[in-house]
Every structure is written in C-alpha cells, then in structure tokens.
Amino acid sequence: MTSAALILMLTFLSMSSAPVTDIKILATGLGAGIRVDAVIVRALMVPAMVSLFGRWNWWMPVGLARLLRVAPSPVAPRIAAPARELEQAAGGDRPTTTPHSRTRLC
Numbered sequence: 001m002t003s004a005a006l007i008l009m010l011t012f013l014s015m016s017s018a019p020v021t022d023i024k025i026l027a028t029g030l031g032a033g034i035r036v037d038a039v040i041v042r043a044l045m046v047p048a049m050v051s052l053f054g055r056w057n058w059w060m061p062v063g064l065a066r067l068l069r070v071a072p073s074p075v076a077p078r079i080a081a082p083a084r085e086l087e088q089a090a091g092g093d094r095p096t097t098t099p100h101s102r103t104r105l106c
Contacts, residue, residue, distance in 0.1 A: 008034065 015027030050057050060073040 012027045012031040016024050016031070018024060018027070058073070060070075062072045065072040
C-alpha cells in the first residue's frame with residue numbers, strides 16, 4: 001500500500017470515528033467514492049476502453065503536437081495507406097501524400 005493510500009485510509013478512519021454524525025456520513029461517502037473510483041473506474045473501465053480504442057487510444061491531434069513540439073500521431077498515415085494502394089493499383093502515377101507529410105513542426 002502506498003503512503004498516499006495509507007494517509008487517506010487513516011484520514012477517513014479518524015473522520016468516521018468523530019463524535020459528530022455529519023462528519024461520519026461525509027467520511028463514509030468519501031471513502032465509498034474513492035473505492036468505487038479505484039475499483040470500477042481505474043481497474044475495470046480504463047483497461048476496457050484502452051483495449052476497445054486500440055491504436056486510437058494513443059492518437060494525438062496535430063494542433064496539440066505542434067503546441068508540445070512533438071511529432072504528430074502516426075495513426076493517420078497508416079489509415080490512409082489503403083487509399084494509396086488502391087490508387088496505385090488503378091494506375092495512378094501522381095505522388096500521394098499523407099495528411100501529416102504536409103505539416104511542419106514549429
């Protein structure tokens with residue numbers, strides 16, 4: 001158990017043993033909310049959404065990539081590849097570009 005979790009547990013334990021009923025209710029509600037967040041949201045929902053979105057989970061918009069001064073997300077060129085292959089199979093001899101090949105970083 002991490003030190004932050006231990007501190008939270010001790011805080012809720014001390015609040016739930018307080019003589020005032022309102023503080024006991026508040027401590028119980030906060031403790032239950034943190035347990036629901038830790039178990040359901042972080043342990044079940046987040047891994048499920050990551051596997052559901054697949055590669056799109058790691059997609060970064062071009063504008064944000066420029067702001068952070070990193071390379072844009074490689075998701076878009078791989079999706080544009082079937083269109084490029086279809087055009088080349090149809091005999092198109094003009095060079096094709098991906099959406100990110102025309103953008104420059106700051």
